[in-house]
Amino acid sequence: MNFFAAVVILILFFPNTTWAKQVNFNKKTTDTHVQFNYQWLDQAQQTQSLSFAIEKKQLFDRFRNFKSYKAIHARKYIDQRMRRKLKRTPIPDVKIKFLGHSDNLQIELKGENQAAIDKAYQAIAQLEKDLMQEHLTRNFYTQFITYDNSYAIKPDHVRFAEESVADFALIKPIILDNVSIQNVRKVSDYVLGFVQSIPYSTLESRVTSSGAGFNPPLQTLWENQGDCDSKVTLTAAIFRALMPRIKMMLVFIDNHALLAINIPPEGDEITITVDGLEYVLAEPTGPAMMRVGELSADSEFAIRNGRYYAEAFFAQPSS
16 A cells, blocks of 8 residues: 555544654654653644653663563473473472473373372473463563463563553653643643554554564654554553552553553444543553544454453552
8 A cells, every 4th residue: 555545544534633753753862861852733633742861871771681582482381491490490399300401391201100100290381380470571572362262472461561660750840841731631641642642653563573573662662663562561651650549450452552551432432441440541652642542443443342451550569
């Protein structure tokens, strides 16, 4: 599909939609900091701006080792540590023989007691599961089951958001100074407009991409682009910095991501209910400029039909 055909389709299907426009973006580097300067048109087509500086070390060291998930690396990690663990702490009443090498470890058990052998296999299966979880945690990944019961591994978006909140503490007073009326919806709409106006990059399949294309929050700012998952994670981190105790959910649908916040709905806004709490949905991605409670047709269809997966993002007890 060429550009002009895409524009015609957008106009036909979304005739009254305001599209995100980043009027200006620049960054200036000093010896110690990077200064970010933004201007964009908000949902009412009013010019908004935001400027702040982040320390270089903070900007470039955060999640610097994050990379795409590779199953072969996970297998190698698990096999090496399993071999080491079982050699250091043998299982009673069984003899363990290691077969294969590198990432193709196989284990053979022998013993006089079949019950002991069966118990040993169960212990090894649990050890493998624990090591897999350890590997995922070390590399900022998590396992999840999609709405259609597909098993997959993806970046731990909630953890990325949690560990990025402190990075945005400095912009809290700046944002609150820029918002004329300081209530949840006004503040949220301001942040949504800011993130929606950041140029969009296409989301790779969450199930098959293994994290390819995902940018942690500060990297999204540095590159001035992000896919759905990158933008929703950035938005969640900023929201938490601004509103420390509000309950949120990160909501994932096919090739898209939403944020849900625990505030009272207005009018006919579509919500989700999780554990008895009602959440109003928001679209951080863009390019459509949408306020809290406004959804695209595709998002509304997915939510109404239960085709989503939600992860809780609550304040830590210390907050």
